[in-house]
Amino acid sequence: MSSLEGTLELSKLPDVLQLVAQHRKTGILTVQGQQDIIAVSFLQGQIVAADALNQTVEEGLGQVLVAEGLMAAPDFARAASDYPASGQRLLDYLVERRLVARPELLRALRIQTARxxxxxxxxxxxEFKFYSGDEVSYEEGLTPIPVDELLYQAAQKNPTIAPGPRPVPASVAARPASPAAAFPPPAAPPPSAGLDETGGAPPDLRVVRREGAPVVPDLAEGERVGAFRKMKIEAQAAPSEQPLIPSLLASGFILLLAFAVLFRSEAALLPFPWQATEREALGEDLRTSLYLKVDQAAKTGYLLDGHFPASLADLVTAGLLGRADLRDPRGRPLRYEPGEESYTLQPLDGGKPVAGTETSEAVTGNFLLDPDILTVPAESAEHPLVLLD
Amino acid sequence: MFRKPARRHLTAALLLLATTAPAAAEEGGVSSPQVTGVEMTTPVRRTLKQIEEQWLQWIVQNSRKDSERVVDDLLATAKQLGMQRLPDLCVGAIARAHRAAQEGDAERAAWALAAADRFDPGRPAVAFAEASIKAHQGRYGVALAALLRGSWRIFGSQFERYFWLRSLLLWSLCLLLVTGALFIAIQMVSKGGILVQDLSSMFARRLPPPLATAATVGLLLFPLVLPSGLLWLPLFWSVLLWAYASTSERGVLLALWLVAGAAPVLITSQSREVAVRLSPPDLAMENLVEHRLYGGLFTDLGVLRSVLPESVAVKHFLADVHRSLNQWEQAHSLYEQVLEAEPKNLAAQMNIGAYAFLKGDFGTAIKHFKEVAAADATNGAALFNLSQAYSESYLFDESRDALAQARKIPRSQVDVWMRNLSQQRVVTPDDGLRRIPEIRRELMATYRAQAAASAGLDLFRRWLSLLVPVILVLLALSIHLARRPFGLSEKVAEPRRHRTRDRWRRVLVPGLTSADAGEGLHSFGSLLLLTGLLLLPLFGRLGYRIPWGYDPGSSIAWILAIPGILLFFGARLRWELSHDV
Structure with missing residues (x-):
């Protein structure tokens, strides 16, 4: 059941709802349609909330409150624009300002959910998918909507959406279709009018749970549906800087990381502060390998031309070095100073030589470059013949 | 006395030892080791001089035929010293080919490359140079094939393979760590809103809202003021985000903490080995085993002797080197020292016997060969040598008997030795050349002894990073449990969203959609693939600079990376478009 998913073409939604109800499941059923995504929250098989991605709670609730005559449209519009400054949720704001009584508000919320x-x-x-869980969030005091009741009322209005052959429950069938028990017809404009066609930014709907609140198994025992403790669906009209702050922090961090990888690779690999010695050793190994490569290239230049090249760029042109080899592993440029039979190499930091990193190489000892070492020792030569008068 | 080896940090330290080491080189008397550190007899010097002169001849050749003739001569001369490859000349020929190609002389470039491939067969640099030259000529297909061939050759060349694999390890660890950091950054983007909200709410109990927000930002950034702040920042974030993460995301975070803790240990142990492998003594040993004669070989061998003057393994190794150069006097002296230190070293004793044999002292030779054969009844070479010594002493019956005994020993190669009699009259074992691993261990020990002033502290510091994952897990769990009293929120995994507004964000920021859905492995996998492609061209920079002899550049990396990145984002865009509402 936890992996219930499929398409509406193959499985009718009423059947899916009934299946969830039958198994008294708790969780969220998400349905992705052509224009919107709707998430339906179930608590032990009964519907306790429904949210649409592209429709805000304010819009739907406002329409119901006005249509039901619970609030005047201008009052609601004013409340909708003022409540963010209070830091409260719209629902709490309306109740606290006595703009509408909480029972009325809950009824309106229930109607909005049903619509x-x-x-x-x-x-x-x-496509639909059911995410099974131990708990879901919903508004405290909201009377859950039984699936059978929902389907019955929906079928009354539109017979094509009736589920497969299934007897109508007596409790539902016996109930008169009064406005109080049944869902009132959708008020114009329909909820779809709230779709964000322009690609604007509706508030980020997030399902959140208060830490410390009892979970469903606690509620199931001895508590009536109407006495649920504090749980809610928050239309997170979060302050605009809050999603921005983590994005900015993450972006800044990524930039710093890129810099570290490019210019301090040994620090990226040995990052802990107590690894300075190891970092130094690794940096030196990396530098040593670079010096070895430069040395081979420079001596090849000497082998061909009889002198060290004038600059390292000549070795790049000769294909013996790559462009990256003109800088040390930390990205510092290398200072190369050729002599007649030797050269020195040292990275520069801000134009100044980096202490302790200088290397000097000579042709001495290399039998291909230093003919002196191949000279037959003088002691082995025969003594010159001296004629005495 | 030695060339300045400052480029090798190990050597710099080791040369301190060299100055205090006994000047064993002075014992030779035949020739002076002032410059190279290893004695060279006059014939050896003449041979080396001949190689130098033949190289100059090759430089001035203008036809493939003449080039091949000189190359034949060069290789034949090197063979007199027991060498088969001339790596410096190989690189020289490559450079010559490159220069010729730049001057438009394709033919000369071709035969110069052919010469390079003969000087050091199978070297990746030759194929890399061919690829570059062919690309210069506009023959891109051939160039690509050569590039691939060069890449394949890396695995056949011990030195290049060793450093390429070590570089691969560094690159892989870097890839994992960078991907891990990006994963945490994406987690911050996905779940940071709730985290910031919770922290702001917590601070708002005592501070006005603007200050609460500032305090939240300050808290989130405070690791940057610590030493190695860029490390602590993602680790701190990951600990805070742990509570908001799904099970799979927590699994990924745990694995990342382990990698962050274990990577330094791995790198440090590798670093010590690499330092030795980059040192002149190791380069000399490596080249000698592969019969490579490079210009600085004798100097580097001198460094080896200076670094480990008392090492019996080094003496044995150098004795074999002298023997292979036909410098028997120097070899004999060293074999004697080895046998004195290791009386049961049969290989040294056999070569002492061989020395006596070549000197015409057959009585001494017979004595040594007999002792070796008695100590090791399966030593066919000793019996073969004994038969040869008997034969030279006109003791033909004994010679026949010894030869017959040698033939009875399984796996003895009497027939092969008989066939090579014209070149080598007695068999000389190469056990000294096989002691390289032992010498490497001694070099490592020397390195450690100098690197670690306090062994205990050094050991503790090296393994300390492994404690970090443990501490992070404890911290994450503690914060998770401590959250309840503060009434912090918990984000429940959301179903994937499909809105046009977010399409480009989803396409361009891999792992974000998966992070929103709480799919940790999927998110990490997406990031790993992209980061891998982005870091591919940096392979040469992040690892060791390998002295190929001809720089291959990062052509292959770019060839893989650019289409790979385009394909990656193309596939993401296609998927998003096909699943968009």
């Missing part, structure tokens, strides 16, 4: 679900039930194309 969203009715909208969902009209979808014929899309």
């Amino acid at each position: 969203l679900l009715e909208q969902l039930l009209r979808w014929t194309q899309g």
Whole structure:
């Protein structure tokens, strides 16, 4: 059950909802349609919340509150624009300012949820997946919506969305279709009018759970549905800088990291502060290998021309070195000073030679470059003949 | 006395020893080791001089035929010293070919490359140079084939392979660590909003909102003021983000902490070995084993003797070197010293017997060969040599018996030795040349003795990084458990979103969509692939600079990286478009 997923073309949504209800599952069913994604939260098989990615809570709730005559449209518009400054959620703001009573608000929320679900039930194309879990978030005090009740009311309005052959539960069938028990017809404009067609940035809907709140198994025992403790769906109208801060921090960090990799590779590999000696050793190994490469190239130049090349760039032109070899592993340029039979090499840091990194190489001892070592020792030569008068 | 080997840090330290070492070189008397550090007899010097002159002859050749003739002569001369390859001349010929190609002389470039391949067969640099020259001529297909051939040759060349693999290890660790850091950065982008919100809420209990936000940013950035701040920053973030991560993301974080802790240990142990492998003594040994005669060989051998003056393994090794150069007097002296230190060293004793044989002292030779054969009944070479010594002493019956005994010993190569009698009258074992691993260990010990003033502290410091993952796990768990009283939030994995607005963000920032969905492995895998492609051209820079002899550049890396990156983003865009609503 935890991996329930498929497409609406193959599985009808009412059947899926009934399956979840039948197994009294807790979790979130996400349905991705052509224009929106809707997440339906189930608590032990009953619907406790529904959210659409492209429709905000404010929009849907405002429409219901106005349509139900619980608030005047200008009042709601003013409240919707003022509440972010209070740092509160819209729901808490409305109740605290006594703009609407909490029971009324919960009823409106329930109606809004049901409308969203009715909208969902009209979808014929899309993919769904059920994420099973131990707990879901929803508004405290909201009366859960039984799936059978939802389907019954939806079928009353649109017979094509009825599930497969299944008897209507007596509790539902016996209930009169009064406005209080049934879901009122969708008020114009429909919820889809809230879709963000322009590609704007609707508030980031996030399902969050308060730490320390009891989880579902605790609630199942001895508590009625209406006495749920504090859990909520937050329409996270987060302050604008909060998503920005981590992105900025991460971007800055990535830039620093790139710099470290390019110019301090040994520091990237041996990063701990107590590894200075090892870092130094690794840096020296890397530098030594570079010096060895330069030495081979310079001596090849000597082998061909009888003198060391005037600059390292000549060795790059000759294909003996790469361009990267003109700098040490830390990216510092190398100072190369050729002599008649030797040369010195040293990295420069800010134009100044780096202490302790100088190397000097000579042709001495190399039998291909230093003919002196091949001279037959003088002691082996015969003494000159001296004629005495 | 020696050429300045400052380029090799090990040598710099080791030369201190050299100045105090007994001047064994002065014992020779035949020739002076002032310049090279190893005695060279006049015939050896003449042979080397001949090589130098023949090289000058090759330089002035203008046809393939003449070039091949001089190359034949050069290789034949080198063979007189027991050498088969001339790596310096190989690189010289490569440079000559490159120069000719630049001057538009394709024919000369071709035969110069052919000569290079004969001077040091199978060397990757020759193929790299061919690739460059062919590319210069516009023959890109041939160039690519040569480039691939050169890359393949790396695995056949011991020296290049060793450093290429060590560089690969450094690059791989760097790749893992960088990907890990990027993974944490992506986690921060994905889940940092809640983290910042929670931290701000926590600070807001005592501070006004703007200060709370500033305090949050300050807290998140404070590791940067620590030493090695760039390391602590992602580790600190990963500990904070642990609570918001899914199970798979926590698994990835745990693995990253382990890699971060273990990588330094791995690199440090490798670094010590590499330092030795880059030292002149090791270069000399490596080349000698592969019969490579390079210009500084004798100087580097002198450094070896100076560094480990008392080492019996080095004496044995150098004795074999002198013997292979036909410098029997120097070899004999060293074999005697080896036998004195290791009385059961049969290889040294056999070569002392061989020395006596070549000197015409057959009685002494018979004595040594007999002792070796008695000590090791399976030593066919000793019996063969004994038969030869008997034969030279006109003791033909004894010679026949010894030869018959040698033939009875399985795996003895009597027939081969008989065939080579014209070149080598007695068999001389090369056990000294096989003591390189032992010498390397001694060099490592010398290195350690100098590098670590305090062995205990050094050991503790080296392994300390392994404690880091343990501490991080404990910290993450502690923070996770301590969160409850503060009422921090927990993000539940969200289903993947598909909105046009985010499309380019999803395409261009790999791992972000997976991070939003809590798919840690998928997120890390996406980042690893892209980071690998981006770091590919840096392979040569991040690792050791290998003295190829001809720089291959990073052509192959770019050839792989650019199409790879395009394919990577192309595939992501295609996937996003096909799954977009």
